[in-house]
Amino acid sequence: MNKGKNQTTTIQKDSVRAVDRAIEILQVFTFEDPEHTLAQICAQTNLPKTTVFRILATLEQNNLIVQHPETGKYRLGYEIIKMGAIAQESNSLKRTAAAEMEEISRVTEQTCNLYVRDGFERLCIAQVMGAQYVRRYSYLGARHPLYCGAGKLLLAYAGKEFQSRFFESVKLERITEHTVTDRAQLERELEQIRRDGFSVTRGERDASTAMVSVPLFDYTQHVVASITVSGPVYYFEEQKVASYLEELQRAAGRISRKLGYRCSQPILIE
Structure with a gap:
């Protein structure tokens, strides 16, 4: 029983940590610097390359991040734009x-x-x-x-x-x-x-x-x-x-x- 409860707690903590890291990555993109390479994102977040790559892949699957096919740079996706428009309208x-x-x-x-x-x-x-x-x-x-x-x-x-x-x-x-x-x-x-x-x-x-x-x-x-x-x-x-x-x-x-x-x-x- 305790083992199962501990596993659940660990999973919850890992999930929260993943969300925190995803937010940290999204906040790297600004008006001044709207596009970044994988290396630049890693440098600004101090996160491991494998972790950043995995999170970026998930964000890209959900249209929250887009990768330029030629430069390889990442930028915010249309889903983020839609969320921003909703927030702007409601606020x-x-x-x-x-x-x-x-x-x-x-x-x-x-x-x-x-x-x-x-x-x-x-x-x-x-x-x-x-x-x-x-x-x-x-x-x-x-x-x-x-x-x-x-x-x-x-x-x-x-x-x-x-x-x-x-x-x-x-x-x-x-x-x-x-x-x-x-x-x-x-x-x-x-x-x-x-x-x-x-x-x-x-x-x-x-x-x-x-x-x-x-x-x-x-x-x-x-x-x-x-x-x-x-x-x-x-x-x-x-x-x-x-x-x-x-x-x-x-x-x-x-x-x-x-x-x-x-x-x-x-x-x-x-």
């Missing part, structure tokens, strides 16, 4: 941010918007109306310029190459008296936003509207969206802005971590 940006947006709107009593960069514009993909709602300044599916209001944060984190193309393609038109139309001034403001990690704008797209925006990061370590509190300018005095910003940063930290963002320093010390 989409909007779904991940939904509960936090509701809480932000409840606490601040202002409207909470979720924006993504779409070409040279920002696109509103989610919105929760606040208790202090006076009139709608944006709406679900609305597109607005990147160079004013909440769009400036997305433009600030878009990178120098994108910014160069943006300034070559987009005319900075004055929408209100507070809209920045000078490229040099706007570039200075974008640099300041990157240093601060947030943006505060007043009356740049709509003269009566103010916004506080913070970035959302995902597993690629890049900004994928901005989450924003917006409302009438008279609700955005300095003390209120500070409280809105604190609420946004805490929520953004939680959302970003759920999206797979990892960094050596916490997004916000809680």
Whole structure:
């Protein structure tokens, strides 16, 4: 009896060890290095060649790994791509941010918007109306310029190459008296936003509207969206802005971590 039980325990441990090793091998494949030889995988995992070869063969049989017929290098297979698509759909940006947006709107009593960069514009993909709602300044599916209001944060984190193309393609038109139309001034403001990690704008797209925006990061370590509190300018005095910003940063930290963002320093010390 004991002998049989011990054998079962050993088999279970071996099975778990095999799964751990398979996961370790799969994690070798990254955006930076999507393909690897058998020797490279062995070097990175410190696993014996025979073990790695056996696991790769099993993964290949299940379409989790594909071996290039000419180079012999391995890469992730279509089954992994399908799993990733399922995970992305079930854990989409909007779904991940939904509960936090509701809480932000409840606490601040202002409207909470979720924006993504779409070409040279920002696109509103989610919105929760606040208790202090006076009139709608944006709406679900609305597109607005990147160079004013909440769009400036997305433009600030878009990178120098994108910014160069943006300034070559987009005319900075004055929408209100507070809209920045000078490229040099706007570039200075974008640099300041990157240093601060947030943006505060007043009356740049709509003269009566103010916004506080913070970035959302995902597993690629890049900004994928901005989450924003917006409302009438008279609700955005300095003390209120500070409280809105604190609420946004805490929520953004939680959302970003759920999206797979990892960094050596916490997004916000809680």
